[in-house]
Each structure stands twice: as structure tokens, then as C-alpha cells.
Amino acid sequence: MGQKAISIDEQIQLLRSRGMVINNEEKAKEVLFDVGYFRLGFYWFPFELTYPQKDNRNHQFKQGSNFDDAVKLYYFDFELRNYLLKALSRIEIAFRTKVIYLVSNQNPDKPTWFADPSVVQSKQAKEFKTIVYDKLVAKNISVIAMHHRHHINDVFAPAWKTMEFMTIGEVLHLFKSIKDDTIKSQVAAEFNIKQLVTFNNYMEVIKNVRNVCAHSNVLYDFTPERSIRKGPAMFKGIGANQNLNGALHVVLYMLKQVSVNRFNELKEDIEKLINDYSKYPKIAEILRDVSGLKIIL
Numbered sequence: 001m002g003q004k005a006i007s008i009d010e011q012i013q014l015l016r017s018r019g020m021v022i023n024n025e026e027k028a029k030e031v032l033f034d035v036g037y038f039r040l041g042f043y044w045f046p047f048e049l050t051y052p053q054k055d056n057r058n059h060q061f062k063q064g065s066n067f068d069d070a071v072k073l074y075y076f077d078f079e080l081r082n083y084l085l086k087a088l089s090r091i092e093i094a095f096r097t098k099v100i101y102l103v104s105n106q107n108p109d110k111p112t113w114f115a116d117p118s119v120v121q122s123k124q125a126k127e128f129k130t131i132v133y134d135k136l137v138a139k140n141i142s143v144i145a146m147h148h149r150h151h152i153n154d155v156f157a158p159a160w161k162t163m164e165f166m167t168i169g170e171v172l173h174l175f176k177s178i179k180d181d182t183i184k185s186q187v188a189a190e191f192n193i194k195q196l197v198t199f200n201n202y203m204e205v206i207k208n209v210r211n212v213c214a215h216s217n218v219l220y221d222f223t224p225e226r227s228i229r230k231g232p233a234m235f236k237g238i239g240a241n242q243n244l245n246g247a248l249h250v251v252l253y254m255l256k257q258v259s260v261n262r263f264n265e266l267k268e269d270i271e272k273l274i275n276d277y278s279k280y281p282k283i284a285e286i287l288r289d290v291s292g293l294k295i296i297l
Contacts, residue, residue: 011037019061020044028067035074042218043077044070046286069282076277076287077220081213083269087255087262088210092168094258095203098190099175104159106183111158114174124177129155132170133162141165168207176200191257198231205250220291222247245292 006014008029012022022028032040047065050057107113115133117125133156136144144165147157156162163171178184181196188199205224212219221244228234228241233253240246248270256263274293278284287293 008032008037015067018059019063020047020065020067022067024068031067031071035071040070040074043074043220046073046221046290047282066282069280072277072280072283073220073286076273076283077218079273080219080270081216083266083273084209084219084251085213087251087266088206088213090258090262091206091251091254092171092210095168095187095191095206096163096166096171098187099171100160100163102186103178103183106180111160112154112156112162114159114162115156119179120174121177121179124174128174132166136162136165139165168210172200172203172207175203191254193232195231198229201226201229202231202233202250202254205247206254209247209251219244220286222291240292243290243292 011032012025012028016022044061044065044067045051047061047070048057049060049062103113103119104111107116107119110116110119113119115125115128119125137148143161144157147161148154163174166174175184175187184199185196188194188196191199191202193199193202204226205228208224209219209222211217212222223242224247228246228250230241233250234240234246240249252263252267252270255266274287278287
């Protein structure tokens with residue numbers, strides 16, 4: 001759309017000039033005003049002639065590209081994000097709880113072990129206050145504030161209070177900084193994962209997917225920051241170590257370790273969603289070739 005704001009009528013005109021088929025103009029205007037031209041641009045990207053090239057795009061569409069198909073892809077993403085958010089919350093809480101419980105009970109006399117250089121790497125211990133804790137205090141979280149009112153000499157609230165309000169990224173970073181690999185392996189074992197490197201990799205995928213969903217970003221062309229390792233979630237690479245299909249395998253595996261019932265519900269929801277949207281040929285092609293979802297989970 002360039003560097004100048006244009007009206008919805010002009011947006012429609014621009015899309016048509018680039019080859020986009022718009023059958024119902026009034027509905028298209030409604031969608032553009034509801035969702036936005038810029039956000040929808042991520043969903044008509046696969047319909048462009050230069051796709052998947054990101055640089056020097058000419059924004060011209062392939063013949064027959066239909067506005068309705070881009071909207072369908074948007075709603076596929078929207079529905080999948082909503083399904084995943086509940087599951088990811090269960091995994092995140094389970095991970096956080098197990099870290100707090102196992103490490104705190106291994107160090108009963110160190111309630112603020114997260115900033116203790118005998119338990120975590122010195123850099124983590126040194127930087128925790130400024131990078132993590134001061135932000136929690138600034139948010140005026142009632143539990144943290146109340147602790148300091150009752151214990152005015154404490155630098156930190158104990159782990160079971162502090163870590164409840166840390167992000168999954170902060171908890172994962174803290175977890176990796178723990179010096180004792182044995183206790184970290186115990187946490188991994190709670191998710192039936194033997195290799196710590198695999199557990200760390202899976203939790204990174206969980207963090208990546210969670211951040212995408214929480215910020216309403218694009219899922220269909222999801223690529224993890226690091227390739228997904230083979231392991232209990234993916235016995236073979238199956239070409240999915242860098243796409244949405246592989247990420248969903250990880251989410252489903254980790255959720256199953258927390259709740260078999262929730263796993264079954266999510267698996268059923270995802271399968272139905274894929275089947276419903278695969279009825280549309282253009283969407284089925286994108287889910288197969290971009291998301292890797294030609295194999296129903």
C-alpha cells in the first residue's frame with residue numbers, strides 16, 4: 001500500500017489492478033475495515049507471483065487469485081491460534097510448576113535460588129534483578145508488593161511467588177541457566193523426554209508458537225527459530241522440522257504428557273479444522289505445500 005494511507009475504495013481498486021479477483025465488493029470492504037489491509041497482506045502473500053520471495057516483490061497476483069481465499073486462510077489461522085492458546089497455557093503452567101517444585105525442594109534453604117550463583121549461572125544470578133525482577137516490581141503485582149510490605153528486607157520474593165509472573169521465555173532462560181543438569185533432566189523426564197537437548201528444543205518451539213498465538217501473528221507459514229529435533233514428538237524428520245506441521249506435533253506431544261483428555265480434544269479440533277479448510281482447493285494447496293499439513297495429524 002506504500003507510504004501513503006489510502007481509502008478502502010482505493011484499496012479495492014489497487015488489489016484489482018494487481019490481479020486480485022473480488023466478487024463481492026461490499027463484503028470485501030467490510031473485511032478490510034474489520035481486519036485491515038496490512039494484516040490481510042500476510043494472507044494473500046502466497047497468491048503473489050513472486051511468492052515466496054520477500055525482497056523485490058512486485059505484488060502482482062497469480063491468475064485466478066481470489067480475495068475470498070485469502071480471507072479463508074486468515075480465518076484458518078485465527079481458529080487455529082484460538083485452539084492452541086489454551087493448550088499452550090496448560091503446557092506453560094505445567095513446565096513452570098515442575099521447575100519451581102523440583103528446584104525449590106532440592107534447595108529448601110534457598111527460596112530465591114533463581115538469583116543464587118550456587119544454583120544458576122553467575123550471569124543469570126547477577127542480571128536477574130535488573131532484567132526480570134525490577135520489571136515485576138514496576139508492574140505493581142499485588143503478590144510481589146504484599147511480600148515486600150511484610151518482608152521489607154527481602155531483595156526478592158521466593159521462587160513460587162516470583163516465577164508465577166515471569167514469561168515463558170524468562171522461565172525457559174532461567175531453566176537453561178541451572179547448573180545441575182540432573183535436576184533439569186528430572187523436569188524433562190516429567191514430560192517423558194530423555195535427552196535434555198531435545199527437551200530444551202521442544203520448549204523453544206512451545207515458546208515460539210505461544211508468542212505467535214499471543215500476538216496474533218501468522219501461523220500457516222510458521223518457522224521455528226531452530227529446526228525441530230527428532231525425538232518422541234517426531235520419530236522421523238518427515239520434512240516437518242521447520243514448518244507448522246512439525247510444531248503441531250511438538251505441541252500435541254507436550255500436551256499429552258500433561259493431559260490425555262486435552263490432547264485428544266486438541267487433536268480432534270485440529271484434524272477437523274484442516275479437513276474443513278482443505279475443501280477449498282487453494283487453501284488445501286497452501287496447507288500442504290507451506291504448512292506441511294497434507295498428512296493429517
